[in-house]
Amino acid sequence: MNAQAASVGSLLAILALSDHRVLQTAWSTPFTSGVGWSELRKPVYLAFQAWAARYPDHVFDSAWQRLSQCQFRQASLPLALLVELRDEFLEWRHGEAWVRRDQLGAWQQGLASRMSTLPVRAAAYLWARPESVGDGMRAIELQRNRGDRPRVPWQWQVLPMLRPDEPPVSAYIDREGLHETHLHLNGSTHAEVCWLRALGEPRAESEEFVKAWTGGANSARLHDLVEQANPYLTPHVFYRHLRVAGRLRAWLKAASEHRIAPNSRFPVSCHDLDEMDESEWSVGLQTPNLPRHQGLEIGDELVWMSRLLASLQARPSATLSRMLHAYLLLMHEHYRLLVQGESQYGFDQFQKFTLTELRAPAERDYQSRFLAMHGRSTISKIGYLEGRFAPKDSLEGVETLLRSILGGYCSYLHEVGAAGQTANPKPRTLSDVLAELERYFAKPPTSDRAFHRLTLVAHFIKQPWSAIPRHRAGPYRHHALDKRLRQVTGVLLRSLSTWPRLRTWVRGVDAAANELHAPADVFAPVYRVCQRAGLTRRSYHAGEDFRHLLSGIAAIWEALTLLDLKDGDRIGHGTAMGIRPSLWLDRMPDRLNLTRGEWMFGVLAGWQLLRDLPDMQATAHRLQGELEATARQVFRESIPARDLEGAMALRGLCRQSLLRHKVDPEGADSEPLSDLWREEAAVVRRARDEQPRQVELLWRWLSDEGIQERTDEWISKEAAFLDAPAYLRLQQALMQAVADRSVLIETLPSSNVRISQYYCIDEHHALRWMRVPGHVEAGDPAIMTCLGSDDPGIFAGDLETEFYLLYATLRRQSTSDVESLQRVSELNERGRVYRFHDPFLA
Secondary structure (H helix, E strand, O other), rough: OOOOOOOOOHHHHHHHHHHHHHHHHHHHHOOOOOOOOOHHHHHHHHOOOOOOOOOOOHHHHHHHHHHHHHHHHHHHHHHHHHHHHHHHHHHEEEEEEEEOOOHHHHHHHHHOOOOOOOOHHHHHHOOOHHOOOOOOHHHHHHHOOOOOOOOHHHHHHHHOOOOOOHHHHHHHHHHHHHEEEEEOOOOOOHHHHHHHHHHHOOHHHHHHHHHHHHHOHHHHHHHHHHHHHHHOHHHHHHHHHHHHHHHHHHHHHHHHHEEEEEOOOOOOOOOHHHHHOOOOOOOEEOOOOOOOOOOOOOOHHHHHHHHHHHHHHHOOOHHHHHHHHHHHHHHHHOOOOOOOOOOOOOHHHHHHHHOOOOOEEEHHHHHHHHHHHHHHOOOOOOOEEEEEEEOOOOOHHHHHOOOHHHHHHHHHHHHOOOOOOOOOOOOHHHHHHHHHHHHHOOOOOOOOOOOEEEEEEEEEEEOOOOOOOHHHHHOOOOHOOOOHHHHHHHHHHHHHHOHHHHHOOOEEEEEOOOOOOOOOOHHHHHHHHHOOOOOOOEEEEEEEOOOOOHHHHHHHHHHHHHHOOOOEEEEOHHHHOOHHHEEEEEEOOOOEEEEEEHHHHHHHHHHHHHHHOHHHHHHHHHHHHHHHHHHHHHHHOOOHHHHHHHOOOOOOOOOHHHHHHHHOOOOOOOOOOHHHHHOOOOOHHHHHHHHHHHHHHHHHHHHHHHHHHOOOOOEEEEEEOHHHHHHHHHHHHHHHHHHHOOOOOOOHHHHHHHHHOOOOHHHOOOOHOOOOOOOOOOOHHHHHHHHEEEOOOOOOHHHHHHHHHHHHHHHHHOHHHHHHHHHHHHHHHHHHHHOOOOOHHO
């Protein structure tokens, strides 16, 4: 079982509330007869075995028997399970529920990755006085509002995130604010928001999901994800489950509000609710209500859930308990299609959650996301926010997207009262939105924490090349991606010329998606062109997910050198540079499969980084021999390492210009080019004149079909090709290069724990980079890191969660509150100092 799970009992409670096997058992069982512990044992046991196959059965049996005793005290199965989770993870202080400090990592990784935290939070209100539950919920929820200001509607629509009770941290965040350096705007909506929308209009909300399932380019990968959540789920079953869940919620909410007519006939089962038509299912309910998009309130979920749990505790009802259990199972089936679970390691698993399209309807509304990042207080918990967006391939597409994003930001400013005026209800052009933003920021705000300041970073998408059939692959490697990048870059830069005010808001470039799909060299020309055009802020995802530690280190090294990152530029993730090599070796198989090309560049990077270190000459010599042997297999001739290095250092040259020089050397420079791209042609011409042999070797690597095939052949290599101390020295040489270039690393704790080989936050490399005793390695140079949340909706957190996670981890390791806060706040302060924002927004 994963080391992050707090206890076997909590895992069993979570599985009993969320696993598809339990849902299958509960679907047709009458609510009156109930699903008892004996019926639950088999499906929960089978779900548990996937996690703990090496545990003897008595571990399960003893935890199951102890858990079953709770029902006799609570007289309600879902209430017993939620109370079990509440008691393990939460505590009640000063009229509020808090996560126990030593359980925050387990809360986020072991619980929130599997099920919504809302019902557990609702169970926490049972700790309050009975008269406080339900009617007093709104007052309890808003106690944190400074100065007891009156409630405003948007605060009740923001998902509350539970934290430990840490006065130094809350005081720091209130005073300084947090600075978000790495957030993808798509993927930031929390699963609970999508769930309530889906219940209101299940067919409309799932329409894009169904299209992606049935005919999308990634339908096979989507099927893989869906079958992990429930192997029996199809679009038709999915729709039926949403419809039944909406009807169950209406009954349960009505019961919590005493809106069920006397002597009403309750639904018989989920199957019964599914079979009823629209005129039948709500008979007996007074004003049945399904959630609607307008006025959607997460807070209302806490209200009715807490009221219902209090009622079940005071006056047990087998039927309502069974209905609540079925509702939670359906809710968590949907949840598992939106949140990356603890067992779903790696970027490939993460990317499947971006393909479901279940967030698409909610994420057309950017205002709600900016409100969520603002938080439930009257002051924003975020000071500076950098949002990533994927640029479009047409001017109309860019205009539509940026009008939506910046228009949503305008609406956010009006909603929180920052602009001091009412929002314009009429459709606005992008020019109108930009002018309105400029008018507002031209005058100083009344408070620098009344709202967060936004900037946008355009992130290009890495796309695979090997998946393209060879006969359509084009004249050189990654031809299709190179062509698209040139097109998208041209449109992006044209939009900055068409709407000059956009330069205040669109400030930099990034490249994201699966780094196994495309290397940094493909992006080098567009990075240079963007820099010439004034987009001088640069970041690049690298070292996040890798087949071999050598290739992960190479990805970071290539980003530094081929993209010429320096002076406040950033690397996103960088896990390969920080993960403890001994941990990586322990968690990976002895032999790993990767392409020969990946291996060649991994060995090349290792040789380059180690060859000048006196104590690593033997290792560098071995790497040089392996590099030359691999190059001989690729090129079918002997190539000295220095010659190969010289050719591969030119990989960032513009490939289109290289092609022109190859096809028509005399007329290559005569083609009409934009001024921004003309310099790329000049760079290629100089390289051709000064390094003809290296350029020729590079072109063979780019274009020769035989070399391409041999490069893409899969080979098997030892994980421990180098030992742990050698990998450590390699990481330290790379860290020194990062430090020498004044490049920052964006560290993303929850994202890395789900995507890398970590079991828990206590193992995260951020602790090493923060130079925490017991984590920092002898010889580690100091590097600059900043903090981000990546995709908070997919990881069921936010930037504040990441801050608290690191702080709580340090406190668990006996670091004082002052030192813990100082170490984490350094990451936050670098996010402020090295932010990409225009000075106009400061």
